Amino acid sequence: MAGSIGVLLVAQVMPYLEQQLNTRYQLFRIWDYPQTTHLFANHAATIRAVVGGANGGADAELIDALPKLEIVSTFSVGMDKIDLEKCKEKGIRVCNTPDVLTDEVADLSIGLILAVLRRICDCDRFVRSGNWKLGDYKLTTKFSGKTVGIIGLGRIGSAVAKRAEGFNCSISYYSRTEKQDSKYKYYPSVVELASNCHILVVACPLTDETHHIINREVINALGPKGVLINIGRGKHVDELELVSALLEGRLGGAGLDVFENEPHVPEELFGLENVVLLPHVGSGTVETRTAMADLVLGNLEAHFLGKPLLTPWI
Numbered sequence: 001m002a003g004s005i006g007v008l009l010v011a012q013v014m015p016y017l018e019q020q021l022n023t024r025y026q027l028f029r030i031w032d033y034p035q036t037t038h039l040f041a042n043h044a045a046t047i048r049a050v051v052g053g054a055n056g057g058a059d060a061e062l063i064d065a066l067p068k069l070e071i072v073s074t075f076s077v078g079m080d081k082i083d084l085e086k087c088k089e090k091g092i093r094v095c096n097t098p099d100v101l102t103d104e105v106a107d108l109s110i111g112l113i114l115a116v117l118r119r120i121c122d123c124d125r126f127v128r129s130g131n132w133k134l135g136d137y138k139l140t141t142k143f144s145g146k147t148v149g150i151i152g153l154g155r156i157g158s159a160v161a162k163r164a165e166g167f168n169c170s171i172s173y174y175s176r177t178e179k180q181d182s183k184y185k186y187y188p189s190v191v192e193l194a195s196n197c198h199i200l201v202v203a204c205p206l207t208d209e210t211h212h213i214i215n216r217e218v219i220n221a222l223g224p225k226g227v228l229i230n231i232g233r234g235k236h237v238d239e240l241e242l243v244s245a246l247l248e249g250r251l252g253g254a255g256l257d258v259f260e261n262e263p264h265v266p267e268e269l270f271g272l273e274n275v276v277l278l279p280h281v282g283s284g285t286v287e288t289r290t291a292m293a294d295l296v297l298g299n300l301e302a303h304f305l306g307k308p309l310l311t312p313w314i
């Protein structure tokens with residue numbers, strides 16, 4: 001019976017997940033249908049699930065084109081590519097992959113902070129280019145003891161805070177509402193948070209409210225000694241403003257795992273030693289991506305067996 005259930009894959013996922021989906025279901029890959037009208041005309045009646053990821057989900061148009069859609073299971077913690085309102089309206093279940101990637105993304109956030117402050121990537125280039133033979137590398141900036149501001153004190157934000165505490169950092173945060181059970185200092189605005197920290201980490205979900213939450217005012221408040229770390233989504237940051245601030249020296253540095261128009265990265269940043277650029281790999285280890293894949297599969301299996309979802313959002 002499972003083999004007759006149609007699943008539409010709308011984002012590139014790890015081969016293990018694609019193979020498992022292919023074994024268990026009748027799998028359609030959206031990229032095999034340059035004309036989606038053909039896909040919908042021939043298979044809309046079969047497709048009961050959509051599997052997405054950080055770079056592809058289910059917008060209103062796709063949802064409307066799939067009248068038999070029951071569940072969207074995304075291979076990501078972020079659900080910004082899914083029209084959640086529409087899913088609610090239509091009674092479509094939605095699930096993501098929380099918890100299993102929290103440590104990984106928080107670890108990488110600390111890696112980015114150290115890489116920017118201690119210029120790890122630039123030091124590596126210095127050695128490889130042979131420049132060391134001409135003299136020592138210049139002095140960099142200490143991380144331990146700095147003030148870390150976190151936007152969004154959810155699972156990932158809290159895991160970053162815990163790790164930064166291990167570096168004797170003082171932690172402050174911004175979120176829509178103050179967390180009554182948090183020991184960290186709360187600022188009711190992002191500008192206030194940015195004015196009062198050395199390192200600002202974006203760790204909130206991308207929503208209409210958090211789109212461009214890092215704007216010119218926030219960047220200027222962070223200032224020429226401040227560092228921005230983005231492990232959320234590219235659209236959290238007004239990228240044009242970020243690039244000009246970095247080029248003009250109004251911001252001290254940036255560690256970026258995500259960009260507004262991936263895989264395109266502003267080339268003006270390529271020559272800057274105070275910027276570390278990663279290709280959206282926050283959760284990108286074998287261990288974590290496998291655990292995420294198992295959650296996607298587990299949620300689909302539970303749904304089609306009529307059991308409770310493992311990580312239900314809706």
Ligand SMILES: O=CC(=O)O
Pocket residue numbers: 054075076077078079101282283
């Ligand atoms: O970006 C990755 C995710 O949302 O899991």
